[in-house]
Amino acid sequence: MIIPVRCFSCGKVIGSVYEEFKRRCEEYKKAIESGEKPKETPKEILDDLGITRYCCRRMLLSHVDLLKDAAPYE
Numbered sequence: 001m002i003i004p005v006r007c008f009s010c011g012k013v014i015g016s017v018y019e020e021f022k023r024r025c026e027e028y029k030k031a032i033e034s035g036e037k038p039k040e041t042p043k044e045i046l047d048d049l050g051i052t053r054y055c056c057r058r059m060l061l062s063h064v065d066l067l068k069d070a071a072p073y074e
Helices: 015-034 042-049 054-061
Strands: none
Touching: 015 042, 015 054, 042 054
16 A cells, blocks of 8 residues: 555664655656666665665565555545
8 A cells, every 4th residue: 555654574764765766766667668778776776765674675666556546445
């Protein structure tokens, strides 16, 4: 549904970096689709945001935003 505020495994706060991560990953995807060389990879984005633990990286990389799909079903 929505990104958890904290990592399930270690408890580090990760909810605050999700929007920035999502925005930069969309730029990465657009560059790949248009055949250009992307400025940074998802690995470099996570490194820049300070997400170094693999459990926290898993939380951001594997998240699927389903809020818009579930919202009509109050």
